[in-house]
Amino acid sequence: MTQHNRAKSDVFVPSGQIQFGVFFQGVNSGTIWKAPESGSQTDFESFRRIAQTAERGLFAAFFLGEGLRLREHLGRPHALDVVGRPDAQTMLAALASVTENIGLVATQNTTYNDPADLAHRLASLDLISGGRAAWNIVTTDNAWTGANFRRGGYLDHADRYKHAEAFVETAKRIWDSWETPDGPARRVLHEGQHYTVDVTPLLPRSAQYRPVLFQAGDSPEGRNFAARQADVIFSAHPKFDAAVEFRKDLVERSIGAGRGANAVQIMPASEFILAATAEEALEKKDWVRNLQIGPQQAVAYLEQFWGRELSVYDPDGPLPEIDPVVEETSETRGSGFHGAKARQLADQWRAEAKDKGLSIRRFVTSKTARIDSTFTGSYTAVADQLAEYARVGAVDGFNISPWLIPTGLDDIVNHLVPELQERGVYPTEYRGSTLREHLGLETPERTAAEAAEAVRA
């Protein structure tokens, strides 16, 4: 296994800074499409506008998700939320020509890509963009997604991280295969349970050596995977105490993996609802939530757990008294299958809604809104809050999901960023020209012995 040859300090040192990334969400109910100012979700102009605004705000990175099958609801494509999005790397290659500094992160699946092909394409993006590419590593294991691919559904859930890690190791060996930055390349071989790779790579190292690796995944397995392989992890823990706790956990795992306390950076997913005053921000939040989860979305949300149509129920009334027709919930709205006992869940939810006096709509909003990950308040108050994160090193940054496209970053860049800069916790210029430099990550280095092992498989 490739080991990183860097200073392996066992003491975590906070950088005192936070960085921003922007996640152009695409499919889900988080992006508001019903407001008059909601733009196209697929036109290039929307992507250009968001990326260039983020770059004006010195964001470290621009992220795109990946779709491999349209989400379905009761056996048909889901009609209510934003759906349809371009291929991540194609879009990022186009954005590379109209941006200069911002990192370009493509979410790409290990299950339905081939390692040599994906490594080559990511290396291409990295070269074309001048060392700004990154890969957000995700896995899938369901046959439903596999129906769009030659392999079909071939991977067991239990195997997916093992499979993903072998994939990532192979990709790294491909990127490491050039003996010097200029060559020559060495042949890379891998023979595993699911795929065989025999390739002599064609692309040299980029300005940042190789693409930066991001990973999301909160299970112990996912965290260990990140601790061993990733440069940055997207955590699901933006609340201060939870963030500090997550940092401790990840530092321990990184030390355990032999990579040192600062090896993996943390960027929780987050949403910002900001205004000049706290009152205005709260009003805005109501407006946002109403447009994210409309009456039809609220009922549809329950339908996927009940497994039946519930359109006769009043979204402003109580939860349905009838029981689910399915044994297990099958949330076929993406790649996730929840598999909870449907009847048990329904009972629990009915009790909870009754207890809190919530209608269907308010209950669903409470379940689906980014409660934990939303920062609501005045620019100054939120800036103070974030400065505290920076001071203790709770996180390295936030990956912001704008709820409006293409203007959703404007107030963050125009108002929040300057407040953070005044507090000395946000960059005032790009540190270099590569994503690795913006993030302050060390360049991977290998000893000759590691290099030799890397190509032997």
Place this chain on the structure above:
Amino acid sequence: MSTFPRPGFLAIELDGAGRDGADLTRAVLAAESAGFHVATFSDAPAPGRTNALQRAAFAGPVTRTIALVPEVDTVYTEPFHVSTQLASLDYVSLGRAGWIVAAAESPEAAAAVGRSSVTGAALGQEAAASIEVSRRLWDSWEDDAVIRDVPTGRYIDVDKLHYADFETPAGFAGAGYSVKGPSIIPRPLQGQLPVLVPASLLGEVSAEAVDAVLVSAPSAELLAAEVRDVRARVGAGVATIAELDVVLDARGQAAGSRVATFDGGRAAFAGSAAGLADFLASLLAEADGVRLHPASLFIDLEELSRLVLPELRRRGLLRPVVQDGTFRDVLGLERPASRYASATAAPYGAGK
């Protein structure tokens, strides 16, 4: 056939540029301002050659008129990914994307993805299947599927999305597969991207499945005859594009002294700009377009831009370039309706 053929178009292969963005921008802008209608991007494995589709995508936002046409493999790549990537290229180029279908016999490409090597007629079968998958997926969202209907809360009209339900045909030589669909991205701006194939794939790939054929000949003398042959096979509805290597007298050096050999067995022209203009004039009487492969991209492009294209334009042999036009416009193709839309939208009996 008309006595006065429609003016032709010129494509240029931009191989030799593109390991970094600045170099690629310079090349594609030079080609566009020279008046080329189409830029193509080779994807054959070569040291230092970055992914063709990404080079084309990078060029999208910095250009306005030139069509951007990458070569994309069909044998060792996933048809679903290929379809989505090409549709996305159409979005980032505002409808100027096309696809050169590649199906090369390559043991190296097979080994890289751990598959057994595909050879002979099976290559064409893989290409045909991949083209069909892409075309079905591009049609799988009808043009007006995104409705954004606030009163009913519906972002899309589900009745306007369709499963592609592709299965490899009986007798398929390779490992059979299926693709469900619909696409993950709305219908490309052009509806269907123009699909270009090398003449060597015709047969397994039917003329009905393609929009243009790339025609090669072993010598410049034989090229026009080869174009006539292909034209007779595919009919007038499919464009013919003659493939030509080019090296020009430039910077005080004779063409002959500049380059020793070309690769790939294509017809080659070596000589003066004026000689090339005459040769292209005769070739464009037979072919709808010519794709030039310059021996040295920037050196030859300069001569082409300064001397050859202006002369051809002066003689009225080139189609005008259209700002914000589509690649289909260049080829004179209508924007087709989705195959799925015609089945439901037209009343019975009115569809033919």
